[in-house]
Amino acid sequence: QRPKNFPPGPPKLPLWGSYWFLLKENYNLSHLAMAALGKKYKTDILGLFLGNFPAVVTLNIELSKELLTREEFIGRVDTILVRTRSFGDLKGIFFADGPVWKEHRRFSLRHMRDFGFGRRSDVMENFISEEITYLIDFLKNEPKEKDLNVCKSKGHVLVPDVFYGSLINTILSVLTSTRFDHHEVRQYAKAALKFMKCEDATGGAICMTPWLRFLAPDYFGYTSAVRDNRFIQKFLTEIIEDHLKTFSDDHHRDFVDVFISETLRQGVDLDQTQLLMVVLDYMFPSPIGLGHTLSFYFAYIINNPDVQVKVHEEIDRVVGQSRLPHLDDRKNMPYVEASLRECLRILPVTPLGLPRRCVQDTTLGGYFIPENTIMWANIWSAHRDETIWKDPEEFRPERFLDEDGNLLKKDHTIGFGAGKRLCAGETFARQTMFLILSGLLQNFTFKSPNGKPICIDVIPGVTLSLKETWILAEPR
Numbered sequence: 001q002r003p004k005n006f007p008p009g010p011p012k013l014p015l016w017g018s019y020w021f022l023l024k025e026n027y028n029l030s031h032l033a034m035a036a037l038g039k040k041y042k043t044d045i046l047g048l049f050l051g052n053f054p055a056v057v058t059l060n061i062e063l064s065k066e067l068l069t070r071e072e073f074i075g076r077v078d079t080i081l082v083r084t085r086s087f088g089d090l091k092g093i094f095f096a097d098g099p100v101w102k103e104h105r106r107f108s109l110r111h112m113r114d115f116g117f118g119r120r121s122d123v124m125e126n127f128i129s130e131e132i133t134y135l136i137d138f139l140k141n142e143p144k145e146k147d148l149n150v151c152k153s154k155g156h157v158l159v160p161d162v163f164y165g166s167l168i169n170t171i172l173s174v175l176t177s178t179r180f181d182h183h184e185v186r187q188y189a190k191a192a193l194k195f196m197k198c199e200d201a202t203g204g205a206i207c208m209t210p211w212l213r214f215l216a217p218d219y220f221g222y223t224s225a226v227r228d229n230r231f232i233q234k235f236l237t238e239i240i241e242d243h244l245k246t247f248s249d250d251h252h253r254d255f256v257d258v259f260i261s262e263t264l265r266q267g268v269d270l271d272q273t274q275l276l277m278v279v280l281d282y283m284f285p286s287p288i289g290l291g292h293t294l295s296f297y298f299a300y301i302i303n304n305p306d307v308q309v310k311v312h313e314e315i316d317r318v319v320g321q322s323r324l325p326h327l328d329d330r331k332n333m334p335y336v337e338a339s340l341r342e343c344l345r346i347l348p349v350t351p352l353g354l355p356r357r358c359v360q361d362t363t364l365g366g367y368f369i370p371e372n373t374i375m376w377a378n379i380w381s382a383h384r385d386e387t388i389w390k391d392p393e394e395f396r397p398e399r400f401l402d403e404d405g406n407l408l409k410k411d412h413t414i415g416f417g418a419g420k421r422l423c424a425g426e427t428f429a430r431q432t433m434f435l436i437l438s439g440l441l442q443n444f445t446f447k448s449p450n451g452k453p454i455c456i457d458v459i460p461g462v463t464l465s466l467k468e469t470w471i472l473a474e475p476r
């Protein structure tokens, strides 16, 4: 039964409810399907049924911000895929709820700061600089045999794969103080990506009708969800177990040590699954969120050479060639910052964010929203809200600058979500992306290998990614 005064939208059909209508609008990309249905029903707030579950999607910036910031929408959604990744439970941060979520989000953010996460830190900046220096050398030299899958010849590289090693190493420096050979850790980024892809159109089906996992586990992505998660978890479990063997309360090397120390202090047994899931929740968005945003960034500046010229000019003027860009340069480089903001606006890597759950009966936009409704802020649509951004399909960093070229104080984008469940890695993400892209652009001009514009064609999933994309880095 459609609740009284529920937002407008397609009817509920047998088995998958209104999901059939999403598939009909766009089989692969749900954010586009939802935007199209919004137009069809002439609404900025769409009411659907995913199987038997009511779901609501906001499509403009105002309603999306309201959804993300109101306490009634602070819950997360419990699905078979979410439980599959955390051993049948809801551990970690991403998909946890209530006191467990609150305690671990607060604890991890407070203590990861001590290792440079989410703040201005020389230790962290030096670590990233070493990784950038490695990348610069990698792009300037002929590839080794083992790297041919990400580098065909000098400077001819596959994105985002070429960034995966640096991104995983950077976040692991905080979590586990380990550094790996890029070739070795790239496979974990690939596995994380495969899991994120399970929640495409077919992953949606398995969440609504979990019995499909027994019928056709391969087709509906269940096999991959289990196998690829366990693969990353095994890698992290070995690191955690090594920490347990070598732990000393006199010197905490990283976040894992702090977590172990806290359980000792409280006199409770170590919840190793919880520790594993927290580490996993901070580890995998790094190659996925950052890696894919960086690959979009390079695709857009290759296709918009005038933007690349302006970015080069600003780096040369503010930093020069004698040292790598620092975080202190960021405030003096509004154009570089604006170009990154524009990339995050035009192609948000999580176009629907992470679904929220309504925790009590309420109203939104004048409509009734029952408890346990699945809530999506369609970030992709909100970033095309013409009341704020004119010609939203154009890649134009200037929209984030005033007439004097200064960065506008207010950034209306919501690519990192908002409110109390705002992305826990936002500061780290913005800092790391700034350092990597400005360091690389200081040293290279990026081009398309065949001289034609890069095709910005995305593969669906919870996060979007570019189809296999090779780019060319020419030393400046």
Ligand code: HEM
Binding pocket: 068, 093, 094, 095, 105, 171, 281, 282, 283, 285, 286, 289, 290, 293, 349, 350, 353, 354, 356, 415, 416, 417, 418, 419, 420, 421, 422, 423, 424, 425, 426, 428, 429
């Ligand atoms: C361009 C990069 C990234 C984007 C666009 C992004 C975006 C998002 C979004 C939209 C959410 C949901 C927020 C909400 O519900 O309001 C989220 C949550 C989260 N993100 Fe990110 N993210 C990025 C990178 C990262 C990185 C690098 C990390 C960690 C190192 C991270 C850690 C998290 C965590 C732990 C959550 C769950 C927060 C919670 O539920 O309390 N993210 N992110």
